[in-house]
Amino acid sequence: MNKRTIIEIFGLFSVIGSLIFVGIEISQNTQAVRGATHQAISDQASELYIALAADERLSRLAYQMLVKNIERKELNTTDQMSLDFIQLMGFRRVENIYLQYKNGILTKDAVDRIGMDSYRQTFSRESWEMFKPGFDPDFIIFFESLRK
Numbered sequence: 001m002n003k004r005t006i007i008e009i010f011g012l013f014s015v016i017g018s019l020i021f022v023g024i025e026i027s028q029n030t031q032a033v034r035g036a037t038h039q040a041i042s043d044q045a046s047e048l049y050i051a052l053a054a055d056e057r058l059s060r061l062a063y064q065m066l067v068k069n070i071e072r073k074e075l076n077t078t079d080q081m082s083l084d085f086i087q088l089m090g091f092r093r094v095e096n097i098y099l100q101y102k103n104g105i106l107t108k109d110a111v112d113r114i115g116m117d118s119y120r121q122t123f124s125r126e127s128w129e130m131f132k133p134g135f136d137p138d139f140i141i142f143f144e145s146l147r148k
Contacts, residue, residue, distance in 0.1 A: 034107070
């Protein structure tokens with residue numbers, strides 16, 4: 001073997017080694033992004049739960065929606081608005097998970113862990129009908145299929 005062949009073989013192995021290194025780095029970065037995204041979603045839910053637990057009025061409203069399954073007409077307009085904003089925050093959280101899943105950042109398990117029970121309640125369905133025109137049509141189809 002001449003000197004040029006040895007240099008070319010060494011160069012080939014260097015390129016292959018570099019590609020393997022870059023592949024490993026990309027994989028680790030993807031895992032880190034997924035982990036950070038899962039944590040951010042969990043933090044959002046935790047902040048909502050803390051806010052509800054710390055505020056007696058909001059706790060009462062959440063109880064009425066989740067346990068008593070009330071309709072909007074059973075609340076005054078101020079309570080309706082408070083509960084609507086809580087619902088809208090939840091809809092946007094689900095939309096965020098959907099977009100992250102659609103873009104390949106999150107996997108199917110993130111969608112499976114959304115927890116759709118609260119979105120099946122009467123008040124939540126009424127809020128959704130009010131807010132859904134502000135969402136992307138693809139997300140509307142996705143959300144409504146999950147809610148069934």
